[in-house]
Amino acid sequence: MRIIKLLSFFSFLSFFASVNQVNAQASSEPATYCNPINLDYGYTPIPNFSTWGRHRATADPVITYFKGDYYLFSTNQWGYWWSHDLSKWNFVPRLFLKPYHKVYDELCAPAVFSMGDTLFVIGSTYAKNFPIWMSTNPRVDEWKEAVDSFEVGAWDPSFFLDDDGRLYCYYGSSNLYPLYGIEIDRKTFKPIGERKELLHLNHEKYGWHRFGEYYDNTFLDPFMEGAWMNKHNGKYYLQYGAPATEFSGYADGVAVSNSPLGPFEQQVHNPFSFKPGGFIRGSGHGATFNDRWDNLWHVSTMVLNVKNNFERRLGLWPAGYDKDGLLYTNTRFGDYPHYLPKRKEDHLESKFTGWMLLNYQKPVLVSSTLGGNGANLAVDENVKTYWSAKTGKKGEYFQTDLGNVSEVRAIQINYADQDVDSAFLGKIPNTYHQYQLYHSVDGKNWQLLIDKSNNKTDVPHDYIELKSPIKTRYIKMVNIHMPTGTFALSGFRVFGNGLGAKPDKVKEFMVLRGEKDRRSAWVRWSPVSNAYAYNIYYGIAPDKMYSCIMVHSANEYYIKTMDKDLTYYFQIESVNENGVSERTSVMKN
Template identity: 40%
Template sequence: MPLRKFERFLISQCKRLHCGLVAGLLLAAPLAHAVSRAAPPRATYANPVDIDYRYNYEQMNRGISYRTGADPAVVRFKGAYYLFQTLADGYWRSTDLVHWRFIQPDRWPFHSEVAPATLVADGKLFLMRASMRPQPLLFSTNPASGHWSFWTRWLPMVPKTTWPGKSILPGRLPSGPWDPGLFQDDDGKVYLYWGSSNVHPLYGIQMNLALDKASEGEGKRVTYPGDPVTLIKLHPAQHGWERFGRNHSNTTIAPYIEGAWMNKHGGHYYLQYAAPGTEYNVYATGVYTSDKPLGPFHYAPYNPIGYKPGGFVQGAGHGSSFEDVHGNWWNTGTSWIGTNWTFERRIGLYPAGFTADGQMWVNTRFGDFPHYMPEHKLKPGESTFTGWMLLSYRKQATASSQIADHPPSLATDENPRTFWVAAKNAPGQTLTVNLGGPRTVRAVQVNYADYKAGRYGDAPDIVTRFRLLGSVDGMHWHTLADLSKSRRGRADAYLPLKHAQTLRYIRYVHIHVGAKHLAIADLRVFGNETGPPPPAPVLVSARRLADTRDAEITWKPVPGAVGYNVRWGLAKGRLFETYQRFADKPTKLKLTSLNKGVRYVVAVEAFDERGVSTLSKTMVLEP
């Protein structure tokens, strides 16, 4: 194929896969495709975030433990990013948002932090944990070293709050702050936001950290100049996404509001909150806006902003929003696992931002597929999606052994709550996936499950060691990745290949995992099959139901499709919401997350192993 014709072909494919940056590079440099072979590969990541999640032991009566992570607070401080989360005996540091190193603090007065809040002020990184009683407020000027000091050993109680275990008297608030959030405004004033309840709202108060009076001693470093202010509460009768239960289906339990986080952008304050409950696929982030840090706040009609009810990773509530070093916005969220315990969870990282007129958005489209980590300021609408498609869904899987009710077929069903379990947790056990034909493979993700784990805290043997092999014919194998000397645990190991390879078989060869059993929830393979992407689906109907918080979306099946993305938003150019649905499910979806009185636009796209279709025609969901 002549050079320019080959370039035009690649550009057309990249545009159809939403890889605009790659297409632009090809146009800018006639030999870019040749040069790229010698250039280092661009960094990619995939959710759940690949960190060494710590073992927790909430179910002591059953003797079961599990790796978990939730309520992530990410902050940029002195050239690095720091990740704090619930139920960890430390925190993580990264310089690129891809590779994270766990840091064990040398001074940690907590049994384990829960729903932590962070604040960068006066050249210090502050850390507060959720609590129902006075707790220390820590700070560090060098968190990379693990060294922390007390700003105050005991935070004074928020005015007008009640001690835990006491009845709430008239004019008093529940004890706290639970699920705290800290924010410093441009004028230097600091604010505390908090609350986690299906009865009480979120609260806020100005908090004086006496940054210019540190020499006066710990006892005088924290005061509250005013009284708490009631900020926001849930309205599930108006906001469909705030209803409790899986797919918002439980009407007997009042939903929870929690996870306050504040950002300021363009002179406006964005108070983020989580609802309706962390133990479901629809755990999401919403936002209220104001022109003052303590309100009054106004509900955003485009809520929820962080929402991921479908796919392998489900749930995107209770996290944090932050800017990276290039000026790109990100949102973190809590994802639902829920196998061993209701609150078994993971962490997700998603691109985020603001439109020119101030609408906040979080992009969870293909949020559990590989994405590029930006190395520059993204342009409006520029996608980070690699275009690497899922090659392993429902593919044939075989294993060296298994126990009853946990066959290898469960390792390709895109469900972290089902998993293959080997008969023995011993070196040499294998799990093999047949992709059904030669495919261009670019990355593999190994997601472990904790089946009757029985571990707690940290130990030298809680490491993940294995090898990944690839083959074209199932007889001749070569190494794709070798973690035989790994020194850390990787519950969700994401392994991009250095070079794309044509393969039909992917094999996991076990060496060690620090658990009682070898259990793998999914062996996920990403890349592409040769050929054009699927055609756009035909959108048949989109109609609001009698309860206008709900709508029914129907489309025609696309032959060969792996799945579909139902996308909706306030306008055709703002389809920021996504519900991913696999093709072995009906091509009809009941959306239950709509706001009453809001007009929506909806469309559907199909995807397969070759790429993503263009969007269907759009339809309007009138209020």
């Protein structure tokens, strides 16, 4: 057990008296980012989705590169974002509704596509009366109707403009019905011909299609949703989300065809976007896009599922096609700092910075604690749990001890929604966080590290990359202003290098795969005393182990996501605050 201390009011005052006001500040032009993406997420606009507590929520993202900028649309945000670098996002308020649309889902699971100099947007609807909107200048709210009512009543729609100029729509969201596809007249937006059934789930063959948190709940069939299409070397890659948005294994798969309307066959490497472990899990229902250097990226939905099933965030992953045309994403250390794109890259090479987590389950000090929301919950690498102070008042604080003097390079502050004002539904204007960060080598003499006491932006997952690394042991966050609720943190995460020895290589790694059910395997290994986590890799070939699962404080894991008819290959490495061990030999099963 780690020890938690509540400092007295007088020791708190003495802390301020010892502060040396030296401000290192954050980098003004960061080279890195950290998932979940730090956006000013709106609060769910649906009252009966927040009976367990008001909370932020969005999902089903699309990013498209258009006229030199990136545009990000996602579910029910009452607007959208644009960015020039995939780091700083600028919100544009906009309601894509007409007066007779009496729905909360004003832009649920939006479709976004461009033709020529125009960007087009539409949300999900079965009503067949939603317009397709268009803009030649989406940096501001300048939109008009391309068509008043889109005749294809499509939920989770997606549009794909082929290189021959023909336009297609893909859609579907159900645990009964398939994904559909249909050609669309690019001038009138009317359907051409009849829709075609393109793809069904098959949980009896593909383990990851099974419904449930652990792929073992059989009372519901799995859900298929979130269609997306890309083309590469003449092949059509139809992507889809499964098995349901509530679960850690929420992922995206892909099927491939020689034709935009099929027939499609499942890619042998599936799911291609997969993150079931780590601080925040899930990488389903997303979109695959090219950046300004033509690098491929995948943006997708990450899971909270605390206040409501549909409490979610967004994540961004390097992606690509390998030499055999397999679509993949690289989610290794997927919620640690990664480099932003600056040039043409090979995404089979990790974009991970190598900055390790320095304060996993390390000792903490706090100003106060509300009920069972204990302080250690802010350093347990689980976004679903959180520490909360008793109030949201100025002066509440959280302090973490790194255990030893370490080289600190970045900090991620993940706020939690505790006791949020009941009026917080939808996008709330003038919402912002203010705080200060201090650091100390000895816990007595403090220096100001980051000063956001005058910040006027909403930063629910604030990520600070330091201008230059600092060597320190203690970091303290002092609250100045919360937009609503108490001062609560689901993850106060410090990244850098611990300046010690890397963990030992894992020994006695074994994989036991089911004889009756080849979709599943039990993975087990001898614990490494100087490791806090492990990365398990597996895939369809020794050079195609594209799936990575991070496991904390355990020495076993049940993999239930495999194709029952394929042979798989496995490796593991250990992780601590100083780095990563050598991987084990490849195991075949």
